[in-house]
Amino acid sequence: MKRRVLAGGLVVVAVAVAALLTSPAAVLERLAWVAADPLRLLAVLVVLVVVRPFLAWPVTLVAVVAGYGFGLAAAPLSLALMVATSVPPYLIARRGRDADGDLAVSLGRGRASEVLGRVVGAGERAVSVAGGTRSIAASRLLPLPSDAISVAAGLAGVRTVPFVVGSAIGELPWAVAGTVAGASAGRVAAVGLSGVFDLRLVAAAGLAGLLLLVGPAYRHYRSSA
Numbered sequence: 001m002k003r004r005v006l007a008g009g010l011v012v013v014a015v016a017v018a019a020l021l022t023s024p025a026a027v028l029e030r031l032a033w034v035a036a037d038p039l040r041l042l043a044v045l046v047v048l049v050v051v052r053p054f055l056a057w058p059v060t061l062v063a064v065v066a067g068y069g070f071g072l073a074a075a076p077l078s079l080a081l082m083v084a085t086s087v088p089p090y091l092i093a094r095r096g097r098d099a100d101g102d103l104a105v106s107l108g109r110g111r112a113s114e115v116l117g118r119v120v121g122a123g124e125r126a127v128s129v130a131g132g133t134r135s136i137a138a139s140r141l142l143p144l145p146s147d148a149i150s151v152a153a154g155l156a157g158v159r160t161v162p163f164v165v166g167s168a169i170g171e172l173p174w175a176v177a178g179t180v181a182g183a184s185a186g187r188v189a190a191v192g193l194s195g196v197f198d199l200r201l202v203a204a205a206g207l208a209g210l211l212l213l214v215g216p217a218y219r220h221y222r223s224s225a
Helices: 002-021 024-029 031-035 038-055 060-094 111-130 132-141 146-155 160-183 185-191 199-224
Strands: none
Touching: 031 038, 031 060, 038 060, 060 146, 060 160, 111 132, 111 199, 132 146, 132 160, 132 199, 146 160, 160 199
């Protein structure tokens, strides 16, 4: 019980700190002060990992901050933190599954529920065809919202290990690019978070994501024909 209270208190403090920062832009404006002390930088990174999903901030913000403070050597740390900050939405969505992996909650009625049901069904089919790890890796490589992928994975019943491994594979190019952008502070200041990724990188990563799905999709098509 004490651990739960402590954990809840830490979350409240983290959310309060993030609220004071207001936005990703506010975080970037304070990078020089944050990076002046390595321990302070690590503390801010931990806070970002915890609160980012609840504030719907870009996951690459974590890599940019790490790159700014620790330089290019922070790429592995950036990747680990990006995967870690993707876990909370996934775990929350997983609570909608019972012990047997079936949906344990009703999606309700209405247009939104219908769309959600279709998304869940599509995710389940993708996982059954390509496997959890490959599906998550491909999704992360595509220019799709990170938290939407995490929630879809949880609702689709993707297991934890495939989710983590697939996320690490798919987030790798974004972690490296975000770290490089953070290490080049002038670039972030000039173009902001939305402009740190070259369109060629986005296109190449998207193509790689599609190629990951081509083989399983073709084999599934052949087997069902």
